């Protein structure tokens with residue numbers, strides 16, 4: 001099994017965490033996003049990571065890789081979710097919030113946007129709803145961690161790192177608690193090792 005990955009990509013992080021959690025060993029191929037290996041493009045022409053090749057089967061969406069891993073093995077019950085609620089969180093994160101995250105992270109690509117307005121939209125569409133859930137329960141879907149926490153955590157991490165001081169001042173204490181728990185977790189740290197770039 002081969003996983004094409006990029007260390008800092010939040011989609012690749014969620015896939016690596018799910019594979020690690022499920023105890024699935026893969027051949028890790030770290031890519032250079034500006035010089036993608038032909039062997040990856042031949043299997044997945046759309047050219048995004050993560051890509052998991054399982055024999056002839058190619059999984060080229062991070063959520064599909066997570067689901068596949070958890071179906072294989074789910075020792076702590078990460079897959080026990082209400083599918084509709086789970087999918088709503090993922091849609092909100094991978095849709096609107098990801099757009100705002102890019103706008104917030106790369107302000108020079110969006111010179112017409114006001115940073116404070118972007119931040120306030122991000123609070124409205126994602127961070128405040130998360131804060132609401134996480135102040136009522138330890139995890140996004142309740143008292144048990146699920147794959148949705150794992151899937152969303154890398155994006156909140158990225159958001160927090162754009163301007164850590166500004167993030168610290170945001171009125172979202174439950175998210176900070178949740179984020180710190182994931183940052184300190186064995187699972188996350190086990191998938192952040194550096195790999196040399198793969199050459200075909």
Ligand SMILES: N[C@@H](CCC(=O)N[C@@H](CS)C(=O)NCC(=O)O)C(=O)O
Nearest residue numbers: 009010011033047048049050061062
């Ligand atoms: N919907 C895809 C999105 C993956 C994605 O956009 N990955 C980014 C890196 S974070 C990528 O590979 N971008 C291609 C590029 O930058 O050329 C998934 O969930 O796997």
